[in-house]
Structures are given as C-alpha cells and as structure tokens.
Amino acid sequence: MKAALIGAGSRGFYAYGSYALQYPHEIQFVAVAEPNKEKREKFAEAHHIPENMxxxxxxxxxxxxxxxxALLICSPDRAHYKPVMKAIEKGYSILLEKPMSPVPIETLEIAEAAEKHNTLLTVCHVMRYAPFYQALKEIVDRKVIGxxxxxxWNENVGYYHHAHSFVRGNWRNSSESSPMILQKSCHDMDMLxxxxxxxxxxxxxxxSLTYFKKENAPKGSTYRCLDGCKVEKECPYSAAKWYLNDRDVWPANAISANASxxxxxxxxxxxPYGRCVYHCDNDVVDxxxxxxxxxxxxxxxxxxxxxxxxxxxxxxxxxxxxxxxxNDVKNKIEINYFSGQKEMINPATVNGGHMGADTSIMVDFIRSVNEKDRGSLTSASVSAQSHMIAYAAEESRVSGAMVSLKDYVKKLKMTKEEVL
Incomplete structure (x- = not known):
C-alpha cells in the first residue's frame, strides 16, 4: 500500500512511520508534508521519499x-479539519489522529462528509485495537457478569507525562490545541x-488547573530549569532530569528531531520544554x-x-x-463472580505503542484499504459520537450544569443552521 503523511511529529514518525520501516512489504510512504524542516527531512530520509514529494x-x-x-493525518489538533475535508474530496482512504477537531461542529461535518463520499476514515482511537481492551470487550459482551x-474508570496520566505534554508541551493550552478531556481522555469516553x-x-x-501555576512555584525557582534554579536538583519535574540523558525514548526523544x-x-x-512547570502558559486542567x-x-x-x-x-x-x-499496564483482568468463583486473565500482547494498539490499528487500516472495506471499528461516525461526550463534559465543567447529549448535539446543529 502506498501512503502519504501529513504531520511528521512524534505520532507520525514513531507510531505509524515506524510500522512502515518494520513492514515495508505492507506499506510504503511516498510523500510527506511537514512545516518543520528538520522533522520533514528526517522522515523523508528514513522512508526514501524523493525531494519532489x-x-x-x-x-x-x-x-x-x-x-x-492512503493518507495519514497526524498534524496538530487544530490542523485536522481542513486537510481531512480536502482529502475526503480527493478520494483518499484516511487515518486521522484524534481528536478529529477541537471544534464540535467540525467533527460532525467530518463525519457527514466521510459518509457522503463513502470514505474509509479511521480515527486513531487506538485503544479499541489494543489486545487488552479487545479481551475486555469480549468478556463484557459475553455477559459473564450479567x-x-x-x-x-480511572485514567492515571502520570506526573511526568502531564508535565511533558500538558504543561510544557503541545497540548498545554486549550486555545492552541484542545481541552484535556478531549485531547487525552477522548480515548476513555470512546472506550466507555x-x-x-x-x-x-x-x-x-x-x-480545574490546581497545581501547575505560578503561585505554587517553590522559592528559588526560575523561568527555566537551567537559569540557576535553586531547587532544580531535587525537583521531580526538572527538564535536565527528563531530557538531558542518552536514552532515545519518550519523552527525551520528543523535544528535538535530532537526538544528540x-x-x-x-x-x-x-x-518550551526547558521551562519551569510553574511558569508556563498552560491552562488545561490537571x-x-x-x-x-x-x-x-x-x-x-x-x-x-x-x-x-x-x-x-x-x-x-x-x-x-x-x-x-x-489494570492495563499490568495486563491483568480479574473476574469475581458472586458465586465465589474467580478468574484471572492475562490477554495476549502485541509489540508496539499503546500496548500494541498502534501496531494493531495499522494492521486493520492496511487491510481495510487493500480489501476496499469502507467500514472501521473507529469510523468517523462512531468516533464523532464519543467526541460529543467529551465536548459535553467540558461544557458541563465550564458551566457547572448537567448536559443532555441530545440537547447538546441539537443545539450545535441549530447554531450551524442559523449561521448558514
């Protein structure tokens, strides 16, 4: 299968691009679009993409x-809508990073366009493809617990992951990317x-954003970790600790296209990754x-x-x-029956990020393209529905009111009609 990539950042390069390097007989990238020259050239050279592509x-x-x-769209959140709508018109089969869009009505429009053009559009709600959650789904559907x-349900983000991605990183500010519940936890809304x-x-x-703000900065801290901060050595969020090492793994390898x-x-x-976590422009909840x-x-x-x-x-x-x-990191599922019986399950594992989900979604997407299967476990229409839950959750958080999903979607559509 021949494919093109829009957005050669971490997800595009490591999650999906690496699959093509491991399985070149299944997929080959023939074009890339990426505004950052260093990232663009790194991806192009790895995949032997000619200069004119x-x-x-x-x-x-x-x-x-x-x-x-096929076209894989892995650009930043607010750069999804326009390219995906154009790609649908062009006739591409599409793998689209989540969220579909930070704007609710744009998400509905993407789903409508994909259905109208009978487009294979798989949204990267990758957790549905993880063997662990596939096993969990099968157990629930068998109704063994009635x-x-x-x-x-708990999503434990991890103090260092949050600091990297949602305080210093690309998803720190909702006006530039998405609210936390959409960017990080739309996986959870979708799986539920x-x-x-x-x-x-x-x-x-x-x-709310409770901790990662200026008033909680320890005495002696500075704007940057290496600006003479007096508490840097003991700070769990020290940029030197997390990035100045020789490990070619996330998050150290995420701050620069060059690993040196x-x-x-x-x-x-x-x-941005050298800033003190208490002195950033972040506004997403912690x-x-x-x-x-x-x-x-x-x-x-x-x-x-x-x-x-x-x-x-x-x-x-x-x-x-x-x-x-x-517990997904322990790969452990336990069933406790009211009869007293207990059952422990350790699902099969697959290599790749997100517990093998990044691999599994690529396998399924390539199969769908080759077999001209327009359906998908995480199609645009299916994913748009779970996106609405995340949007409604943010609406409730901001307003303090309970939100009816039907009323919320109805209001969105009415607003769109009024604008038109």
Missing part, C-alpha cells in the same frame, strides 16, 4: 492529483461508550471527574488525574452477576 505545507500535497491510496450496571454499547444520555463534570545531547540542551535553553448516564440506567464515574506515579488505566465494571477489575 517533500512538502512544507499540506496544501501543496493535496493540491496535486491523488498521489496514492448486565453492566455501573463502572468506575464502546464497552457499554448504548447511547450516553447526560454528563456532569468538575475539574547538544540539540536537546539547545531546546531546553530556548524551547484533574477532572466526569459522571456519565447511559441508556438502561448504566452509570459511570470517571477520574482523570495528573498526580500519579505511573501511567496506566484501571477500572471496575460492576454487573448483576459479578464484577470485572483490571
């Missing part, structure tokens, strides 16, 4: 006749909707709770928090005949 802007790529079967009644299998009726949410220590040092001295009511009276209590030592999701799914608990 290296574009600085996505518009240059999409103004040409269709170059190949009918699901309530769920407790998928597992429960019915419509979400209403949402209420609370959360000299390049990383320059980024820390001049770029903790949030969401309560969801689904059809059949199924209730969900979801918690997202930055303040955990490790990065993982854990949950308890409670049914009429038993309960399922699990």
């Amino acid at each position: 290296r574009f600085e802007d996505w518009t240059e790529l999409l103004e040409k006749e269709q170059l190949c079967e 009918e699901v009644v309530s769920i407790q 909707a998928w597992l429960i299998g019915t419509e979400c009726k209403s949402v209420s949410s609370y959360g 220590l000299e390049s990383r040092l320059k980024e820390i001295q001049e770029g 903790h949030q709770v969401v309560n969801l009511l689904f059809e059949n009276d199924v209730t969900v209590a979801f918690t997202m928090t930055a303040f955990t030592n490790e990065i993982f999701r854990d949950f308890k799914i409670m049914g009429t005949k038993g309960e399922i608990s699990g």
Whole structure:
C-alpha cells in the first residue's frame, strides 16, 4: 500500500512511520508534508521519499492529483479539519489522529462528509485495537457478569507525562490545541461508550488547573530549569532530569528531531520544554471527574488525574452477576463472580505503542484499504459520537450544569443552521 503523511511529529514518525520501516512489504510512504524542516527531512530520509514529494505545507500535497491510496493525518489538533475535508474530496482512504477537531461542529461535518463520499476514515482511537481492551470487550459482551450496571474508570496520566505534554508541551493550552478531556481522555469516553454499547444520555463534570501555576512555584525557582534554579536538583519535574540523558525514548526523544545531547540542551535553553512547570502558559486542567448516564440506567464515574506515579488505566465494571477489575499496564483482568468463583486473565500482547494498539490499528487500516472495506471499528461516525461526550463534559465543567447529549448535539446543529 502506498501512503502519504501529513504531520511528521512524534505520532507520525514513531507510531505509524515506524510500522512502515518494520513492514515495508505492507506499506510504503511516498510523500510527506511537514512545516518543520528538520522533522520533514528526517522522515523523508528514513522512508526514501524523493525531494519532489517533500512538502512544507499540506496544501501543496493535496493540491496535486491523488498521489496514492492512503493518507495519514497526524498534524496538530487544530490542523485536522481542513486537510481531512480536502482529502475526503480527493478520494483518499484516511487515518486521522484524534481528536478529529477541537471544534464540535467540525467533527460532525467530518463525519457527514466521510459518509457522503463513502470514505474509509479511521480515527486513531487506538485503544479499541489494543489486545487488552479487545479481551475486555469480549468478556463484557459475553455477559459473564450479567448486565453492566455501573463502572468506575480511572485514567492515571502520570506526573511526568502531564508535565511533558500538558504543561510544557503541545497540548498545554486549550486555545492552541484542545481541552484535556478531549485531547487525552477522548480515548476513555470512546472506550466507555464502546464497552457499554448504548447511547450516553447526560454528563456532569468538575475539574480545574490546581497545581501547575505560578503561585505554587517553590522559592528559588526560575523561568527555566537551567537559569540557576535553586531547587532544580531535587525537583521531580526538572527538564535536565527528563531530557538531558542518552536514552532515545519518550519523552527525551520528543523535544528535538535530532537526538544528540547538544540539540536537546539547545531546546531546553530556548524551547518550551526547558521551562519551569510553574511558569508556563498552560491552562488545561490537571484533574477532572466526569459522571456519565447511559441508556438502561448504566452509570459511570470517571477520574482523570495528573498526580500519579505511573501511567496506566484501571477500572471496575460492576454487573448483576459479578464484577470485572483490571489494570492495563499490568495486563491483568480479574473476574469475581458472586458465586465465589474467580478468574484471572492475562490477554495476549502485541509489540508496539499503546500496548500494541498502534501496531494493531495499522494492521486493520492496511487491510481495510487493500480489501476496499469502507467500514472501521473507529469510523468517523462512531468516533464523532464519543467526541460529543467529551465536548459535553467540558461544557458541563465550564458551566457547572448537567448536559443532555441530545440537547447538546441539537443545539450545535441549530447554531450551524442559523449561521448558514
């Protein structure tokens, strides 16, 4: 399969581009569009893309006749809508990074356009493809614990992950990217909707940016970690600790296209990742709770928090005949039946990021393109529905009111009609 890439950042380069390097007999990248020259050249050279197929802007790529079967769009959140709409018109099969768009009505328009043109558009809600969550879905669907009644679900972001991505990094400011519940936790809203299998009726949410702000800066701290900060050596968020090392792994390898220590040092001295976590321009929440009511009276209590030592999701799914608990980083699912029986499951694993989900979604996408299958586990229409839950949660958090999903979507569509 021949493919083009828009956005050669971390996801484009490592999650999906690396698959093509491992399996060149399955997929080959023939074009790339990326405004950052260093990232563009790094990707192009890795995939042997000729000079005339290296574009600085996505518009240059999409103004040409269709170059190949597939297009992967991994640009920043607010740079999804225009290229994906153009790519649908051009006839590409599309793999689109989440979120589809930070703007609710744009998400609905993407879904409508994909349906209208019968486009294969797979949204990177990759967790549905992870063997761990595939196994969990199969257990829930077998109704071994009867009918699901309530769920407790936690997303433990990890203190260092939050500091890297949501305080210093690309997703720190909702006006530049997306609200936290959409950018990070749309995975969770999507998986909950998928597992429960019915419509979400209403949402209420609370959360705020509590800790990562100027008033909590320790005495002796400076704007940058290497500006003579007196507490840098003991600070758990020290940029020197996380980025000035010889490990070619995330997050150290995410701050510069060049992995050398000299390049990383320059980024820390001049770029956003060298800033003190208490002196950034971040505004996304560092903790949030969401309560969801689904059809059949199924209730969900979801918690997202930055303040955990490790990065993982854990949950308890409670049914009429038993309960399922699990921890994805431990690859452990436990079923406790009310009869007293217990069952422990360790799902099969697959190599690749997100517990093998990055690999599995590429396998499925390539298969769909080759077989001309227009359907997808995370199609635009399916993903738009779970996006609406995240948008409604943010609406509730900001307004302090409970939000009805049907009313929320109806209002969006009415607003669009009034504008037109």
